Amino acid sequence: MAEEVVLLDFWPSPFGMRSRIALAEKGIKYEYKEEDLRKKSALLLQMNPVHKNIRVLIHNGKPLYSGLIMLTRRYMTWRAEYGRQREKSKQQQKKEVIETLKLLEKELGDKPYFGGESLGYVDVAFIPFYSWFYAYEKRGNFSIEAECPKLIAWAKRCMQKESVAKSLPDQQKVYDFILQMKKHFGIE
Ligand SMILES: N[C@@H](CCC(=O)N[C@@H](CS)C(=O)NCC(=O)O)C(=O)O
The missing domain is CATH 1.20.1050.10 (Glutathione S-transferase Yfyf (Class Pi); Chain A, domain 2)
Structure with a gap:
């Protein structure tokens, strides 16, 4: 099965940048979707229904978010x-x-x-x-x-x-x- 990776992001977000760097380091291709945080997309609300924030990495339809809690x-x-x-x-x-x-x-x-x-x-x-x-x-x-x-x-x-x-x-x-x-x- 082809891997499908989508990043819901917002360009000034340091949290989004972390994912961008990690994806680039790993050489993973992904689709970048810019979010308007004042008008969040249905996809963002569906993928991160509790926090409703970016960034969200969607891997084959499964969302991943809020990675580095301890460090930050x-x-x-x-x-x-x-x-x-x-x-x-x-x-x-x-x-x-x-x-x-x-x-x-x-x-x-x-x-x-x-x-x-x-x-x-x-x-x-x-x-x-x-x-x-x-x-x-x-x-x-x-x-x-x-x-x-x-x-x-x-x-x-x-x-x-x-x-x-x-x-x-x-x-x-x-x-x-x-x-x-x-x-x-x-x-x-
Ligand atoms: N701990 C989260 C923090 C995410 C976060 O604070 N995102 C902000 C942008 S920098 C956001 O989406 N804010 C929109 C909102 O809270 O409505 C992570 O590492 O992804």
Whole structure:
């Protein structure tokens, strides 16, 4: 039987990017379907009826979603800082983002990748957020490279992989998208 793989995705989503990278690394061909999160498709609602979010990978009609729960909870608190904890001052948010990035950088150490010599699970989980770095920098008015040079060297190393480079959108495009969303939702 021919394998049928469909990815329901949304281009700025780091979660979608993880799947795009993994599929590219494995050389799996798939059909990409862009979702409008304000008007979700019947297929998305059918395939992910509880969470109703992307990304969803449909393999021969069977849905797979929400893969990296354990990893994302601890490492991605900074995403929450920027998106949800608006009661914190910008200064406090920035401080916590930098602290978290430094923690990650320490975890990386002098290794080329988080797991050692080759691109692995943690790299694939984390690198999508690199496409959002410029937006974090603009918001916090700081340079991630100045704070965490080894982390940026790691990100650039990952970006040399075709699987990663073709799965991540341009940082400016993500920033423009965030500005549009802020305007749409009336956020400062
Ligand atoms: N843990 C999930 C998170 C998925 C998620 O938060 N998706 C967001 C986009 S980045 C979404 O679909 N939001 C739409 C909604 O919640 O209605 C994963 O790893 O896939």
